Amino acid sequence: MQVLKPGGLANEGAAIELRSIDKSFGAVHAVRDVSMRIDAGRITGIVGENGAGKSTLMSILYGLYRADAGEILVGGAPLQMDSPRDAIAHGIGMVHQHFMLIDSFTVLENLVLGAEGGPLLAGGMAAARAELERLGREYGLWVDPDALVADLSVGEQQRVEILKVLFRGARILVLDEPSAVLTPQETEQLFRILTTLKERGVTVVLITHKLREIMATTDQVYVMRQGAIVASRATRDTNPEELAELMVGRKVLTRLDKAPARHGEVVLRTDHLSLVDARGVTLLQDIGLEVRAGEIVGIAGVSGNGQTELLQILSGIRTPSAGTVEVGGRVFDSAHPATPAEMRALGLAHVPEDRLRQGMVGAFSASETAILGYHEDAPFTNNYLLDGPAVGEHCADLMQRFDVRPRAPGLRSSSFSGGNQQKLVLAREMDQAPKVLLVGQPTRGVDIGAIEFIHRELVKSRDAGCAVLVVSVELEEILSLADRILVMFAGRIVGEVAPAEANERQLGLMMAGAQAAA
Amino acid sequence: MHELGSILFLMAAATLRTATPLILCAMGGLFSEKSGIIDVGLEGKMLMAAFFAAATASLTGSPWAGVGAAIVASEVLALLHGFACIVHRGNQVVSGVALNILAAGLTVVLGNAWFKQGGQTPSLSHSQRLMPLVFPNAGDSILVYVALLSVPFTWWLVSRTRFGLRLRAVGEMPLAVDAAGISVTWLRFRAVLLCGFFAGLAGSYISIAQNAGFSRDMTAGQGFIALAAIIFGKWRPVPAFGACLMFGLLDAVAIRLQGLKVPGIGEVPVQLFQALPYLLTMFLLAGFIGRAVAPKAIGVPYTKEH
Numbered sequence: 021m022q023v024l025k026p027g028g029l030a031n032e033g034a035a036i037e038l039r040s041i042d043k044s045f046g047a048v049h050a051v052r053d054v055s056m057r058i059d060a061g062r063i064t065g066i067v068g069e070n071g072a073g074k075s076t077l078m079s080i081l082y083g084l085y086r087a088d089a090g091e092i093l094v095g096g097a098p099l100q101m102d103s104p105r106d107a108i109a110h111g112i113g114m115v116h117q118h119f120m121l122i123d124s125f126t127v128l129e130n131l132v133l134g135a136e137g138g139p140l141l142a143g144g145m146a147a148a149r150a151e152l153e154r155l156g157r158e159y160g161l162w163v164d165p166d167a168l169v170a171d172l173s174v175g176e177q178q179r180v181e182i183l184k185v186l187f188r189g190a191r192i193l194v195l196d197e198p199s200a201v202l203t204p205q206e207t208e209q210l211f212r213i214l215t216t217l218k219e220r221g222v223t224v225v226l227i228t229h230k231l232r233e234i235m236a237t238t239d240q241v242y243v244m245r246q247g248a249i250v251a252s253r254a255t256r257d258t259n260p261e262e263l264a265e266l267m268v269g270r271k272v273l274t275r276l277d278k279a280p281a282r283h284g285e286v287v288l289r290t291d292h293l294s295l296v297d298a299r300g301v302t303l304l305q306d307i308g309l310e311v312r313a314g315e316i317v318g319i320a321g322v323s324g325n326g327q328t329e330l331l332q333i334l335s336g337i338r339t340p341s342a343g344t345v346e347v348g349g350r351v352f353d354s355a356h357p358a359t360p361a362e363m364r365a366l367g368l369a370h371v372p373e374d375r376l377r378q379g380m381v382g383a384f385s386a387s388e389t390a391i392l393g394y395h396e397d398a399p400f401t402n403n404y405l406l407d408g409p410a411v412g413e414h415c416a417d418l419m420q421r422f423d424v425r426p427r428a429p430g431l432r433s434s435s436f437s438g439g440n441q442q443k444l445v446l447a448r449e450m451d452q453a454p455k456v457l458l459v460g461q462p463t464r465g466v467d468i469g470a471i472e473f474i475h476r477e478l479v480k481s482r483d484a485g486c487a488v489l490v491v492s493v494e495l496e497e498i499l500s501l502a503d504r505i506l507v508m509f510a511g512r513i514v515g516e517v518a519p520a521e522a523n524e525r526q527l528g529l530m531m532a533g534a535q536a537a538a
Numbered sequence: 539m540h541e542l543g544s545i546l547f548l549m550a551a552a553t554l555r556t557a558t559p560l561i562l563c564a565m566g567g568l569f570s571e572k573s574g575i576i577d578v579g580l581e582g583k584m585l586m587a588a589f590f591a592a593a594t595a596s597l598t599g600s601p602w603a604g605v606g607a608a609i610v611a612s613e614v615l616a617l618l619h620g621f622a623c624i625v626h627r628g629n630q631v632v633s634g635v636a637l638n639i640l641a642a643g644l645t646v647v648l649g650n651a652w653f654k655q656g657g658q659t660p661s662l663s664h665s666q667r668l669m670p671l672v673f674p675n676a677g678d679s680i681l682v683y684v685a686l687l688s689v690p691f692t693w694w695l696v697s698r699t700r701f702g703l704r705l706r707a708v709g710e711m712p713l714a715v716d717a718a719g720i721s722v723t724w725l726r727f728r729a730v731l732l733c734g735f736f737a738g739l740a741g742s743y744i745s746i747a748q749n750a751g752f753s754r755d756m757t758a759g760q761g762f763i764a765l766a767a768i769i770f771g772k773w774r775p776v777p778a779f780g781a782c783l784m785f786g787l788l789d790a791v792a793i794r795l796q797g798l799k800v801p802g803i804g805e806v807p808v809q810l811f812q813a814l815p816y817l818l819t820m821f822l823l824a825g826f827i828g829r830a831v832a833p834k835a836i837g838v839p840y841t842k843e844h
Contacts, residue, residue: 084717084842105719120714122707123834133707134718136700144700 034096035060035192035223036081036112041090043080050076052247054090058192063214063224065234065255068244069267069467074227075117077244078194082114083107094192108134113185117197119177123170127163127180128152131187148187155186159216175206182213186222193217194225199233203322204495204528211237229267229468231260243267268469276472278479281503284313287487288334288368288456293343295329295511303329304511307343311456311487316478318502318519319491322531326511327491328373331460334489335370336363348455364393366456369449371442373460373491379445382434386424387415389433390448422447423473439470446474450481457481457488463497475501495524509533549790551676554686555748557786559584559740559757561685563764564771564778565692566736571768572696573729574709574835578634579619580737581761582641587612587741589645592659592752593652595666604666604746609738615641616734624726627839638761646754659745659752668747679747681739688736692775705729709833712840722840737761766819772831785815 036058043051051073058064068074079085081092083101091098094110101107107114121130128148137144149165156162161179169177178198185193195214199207214224214237226238234241235255243251243266251266288311295304304326311317321327332338334345336358344353348366352358360370372378380389391400391411399410415429422443424436433441442463449457462478463471478501482488492498498505498519505517507530515530563580570577587608595604615637622628646657653659668679696702704725708715712722744760745752763785771778792811799805 082717103719103721104717108719114717116717120711120717122710122714124710125707129703133703133714134720136703139700141698141700141703 033060034058035094036225037093037096038077038081039091039093041077041080041087041092043076043085043087050247051080051087054244054247054249056242056249056252058223058225059240060223061218061221062239063218063226063237065226065228065238065241066244067228067231067234067241067263067267069229069469072244072267073247074244075196076247078114078196078225078227081107082112082194108188108190111189111191112194113188113190113192114194115178115181115185115196115198117200119181121169121177121180124168126166126168127172128165130169130180131165131184135188151187152183155183159186159213159220161186161213173206174201175203175209178202178206178210179213191221192223192225194227196227197229198226199228199230201323203532204524205532207233231263234263235260245269264468268467276475276479276500279483281315281482283315284485284487286310286312287348288489289346290334291344291346293330293333293345294341295326295333295338296341302511304333304340307511307513309506309513311489313455313485313487314482315503316482316488316490316501318498318505319489319508320495320498320505320527320531321491321493321508323493325508325531327460327508329511330508331370331373331458331491334363334458335368335372336360360393364452367452367454368456368458369452369454371445371449371457371459371462373464375438375441375445375464376434380433380441382432384433385430386419386433386436386444387411387429389444390415390418390429392448394448394452418444418447418451422477437467438465439467442466442474443470446477450477453484454481454486457486458491459488460491461494462490462492462501463494471497495527499524499527507531547676549787549794551673551678552790552793553783553786554682555677555786556789557782558682558685559743559748559760560764560767560782560785561779562681562688562736562740562743563761564767564782565685565688565775566733566740567764567768568692568696568773568775568778569705569729569736570733571773571836572705572709572833573726574712574833574838574840575619575623575726575730576630576634576837577619577730577733578631578765579615579637579641579761580634580733580764581757581759582634582638583612583615583734583737584741584744584761585638585645585755585757586615586641587738588745588756589649589659589741589752591742592662592745593649595662595746596653596660596751599666601666601668601746605668605739605742608742608745609735612738612741613731613734616730616737620727620730623839624723624730627841630837630839642755645752649752649754657754662746662750666746667750668743677748679743681743681747684739685743689775689779696775701728706833709835712835716840716842726840740764763815766815769832770819770822773833784818788814788818 034057038054038056041051041054054077066074076085080087083104083106092101099110128145131152132144132148137147152165161183163176163179163183169180198210202210217224228234238255241253241255241258242249243263245267290307290309293304293307296302307330319327329338333340337360339357340354342354344351345358347363347368350366376382380392391414395401400407412429416427419427424440424443459478462474466474478488490501499522502519505519505522506513507515507527509531510533514533517527563584567577567580590611591604591608594607595601619633619637622633623630649657649659668681670676670678671680672678696705704715704720708722708725715725716722744756767778767781767785770781788811792808795806795811796808797805
């Protein structure tokens with residue numbers, strides 16, 4: 021095994037060179053003639069919108085995909101990458117966006133998988149335990165070797181992924197959207213780890229669409245758009261505005277302009293709302309919130325702290341164990357539960373968090389997705405039959421107004437990009453001119469251009485007098501959209517903050533349950 | 539006292555005798571299922587193996603040639619299953635069912651063509667069979683001991699070796715295995731081949747040790763019972779072994795109770811006892827032993843874009 025030299029100086033020269041890499045999946049030209057140089061011992065960033073080809077490019081470098089054309093040079097020598105085995109053998113390690121960890125295995129078992137050190141486990145496991153301890157000391161990456169991965173926090177799981185790569189003796193570390201699932205504190209910790217790695221001579225490649233991270237950590241940045249490299253900058257010579265413009269190909273408003281909210285009456289209220297699941301686990305505890313007409317209330321929190329369940333109850337999908345939900349003057353509780361249809365009839369619209377599983381049916385055409393939930397209403401239906409032309413026209417109209425591309429009502433819903441799918445679902449719900457609009461993760465998997473559009477539509481809806489409740493794990497999004505911010509942790513609302521007074525650090529601490537609002 | 543002891547001994551021997559094919563089959567199936575490949579075709583593999591064991595033993599006079607032929611026959615079916623499910627990402631249940639139908643038909647057709655005895659093989663003499671080793675009236679052929687040893691062997695292989703670690707990993711998350719630079723295809727093929735080996739032993743036990751020849755459909759659902767035992771044992775070798783013993787005991791009891799008259803009801807139909815393993819599995823899985831947690835990626839073909 022290759023052992024890293026502690027405190028070794030950064031090598032001069034290129035760790036990796038890509039020359040004219042090209043890759044297509046069927047009709048999709050994912051990577052176009054990409055050449056790039058990754059300097060040894062430095063942190064190189066690759067930014068681009070979702071679908072710009074960043075992950076595909078790195079999968080080629082890691083041997084998961086094979087390039088149609090082009091050359092990869094590692095340490096100056098051209099290489100044929102046929103499988104991850106080749107990449108690992110040449111010191112390239114990858115931390116994937118979706119962790120490649122086996123939940124039911126221990127940390128140590130995950131660590132040795134693929135590098136067991138012999139046909140019997142016992143010897144290799146003992147050696148790995150010692151190596152894990154050494155790496156933990158050297159890089160400040162401590163994890164309990166005998167803990168089950170399923171029991172670790174997301175940040176710890178990521179540490180295991182990094183340890184896995186180091187354990188295999190990698191000198192080049194590729195991280196794909198590493199902060200997507202982390203709290204702000206965990207993200208900062210990750211950046212400290214990356215800096216330590218750099219000081220120890222490790223080459224780091226950071227793939228992300230978050231500009232703040234690029235600015236905070238990298239030495240060099242490449243911008244990708246539609247599969248091609250459109251720019252390369254030394255990080256100190258650029259700024260977020262320029263990078264955003266390069267990514268999207270036009271000017272982007274990074275801050276949302278909106279007028280102060282004009283509050284109306286309360287249209288959505290919950291009182292002492294609690295939820296205990298079949299196993300006796302408390303998922304929601306004593307939730308009391310109010311949303312007024314004409315305001316956007318944002319719920320911040322790390323994913324999995326009860327936001328999903330709260331949205332399910334508010335939209336009538338799930339019945340609370342205790343407490344009440346009041347919508348437009350009607351009161352529901354566990355004895356008188358609401359159904360999604362009733363909620364919809366009361367003027368409550370819902371853009372679900374998991375758009376692929378709850379917001380649409382992938383195999384349905386866009387025009388069918390555009391009437392889901394309203395398919396029994398006029399003008400879509402008469403005499404028990406769907407009115408095909410009316411449904412089609414309705415969809416074409418929505419696509420026009422919400423800029424859904426391509427404008428093809430007959431196309432399968434799953435064939436649209438994430439951003440266009442989201443615009444379609446949002447269009448469907450907002451077209452009903454709802455009194456209450458629930459939106460879960462409005463811009464998950466949506467590219468920057470579409471994010472801007474969706475945010476503006478939500479504000480428009482607010483200004484039209486709708487009560488909007490937004491749940492998001494993206495702090496920046498909550499900060500720019502919301503008129504009031506509620507923070508959820510462990511099934512409770514742990515505080516309320518006005519966006520003008522909020523900062524990410526304070527919110528992050530509240531999201532981690534460390535501090536209640538002053 | 540002496541009589542009670544001998545009854546207990548005979549019951550234990552009968553239990554082990556009926557459990558032997560279940561144990562071998564369950565250990566084989568466990569490898570396949572742990573790797574993420576559902577094996578509904580255990581029954582067909584066992585049936586094919588039973589036929590080739592008896593046919594070869596009858597033609598060559600050597601029981602060991604029979605065992606060898608049984609393993610080869612079972613492996614051919616295992617490879618077919620692997621080809622359909624691993625290489626071509628077919629539906630694993632459909633492939634398994636197809637193999638069962640193939641085996642049920644092919645054994646009878648070949649039997650008729652070769653021996654002209656209505657799908658049966660000729661009755662085997664003692665020298666053509668695997669006979670009891672120690673206790674003549676207990677039926678303890680060598681395969682009974684092999685079955686007993688297969689349990690600690692399986693446990694050791696799954697939990698203490700590199701192969702076992704990778705096997706467990708590929709059944710949970712093949713993508714992680716691929717990303718670690720290990721071939722998912724080769725790993726799953728090895729699992730399927732191990733399964734074929736054990737199912738081959740199980741089949742040969744049925745036709746040349748437990749019985750003296752092959753008769754049509756002689757495995758009579760034991761492949762499915764073995765599958766039930768795997769689920770019952772939550773995909774772990776030792777509990778699955780326990781389940782096999784329990785099913786073996788039920789069978790032994792069923793034979794003992796044949797023709798038993800219960801006052802007021804009359805004769806208890808033997809089918810009731812034969813159905814017991816299935817009923818018990820459903821009943822217990824419905825809530826008494828908790829949810830059986832299958833390998834996460836079981837039944838899902840591994841697809842990688844290229």
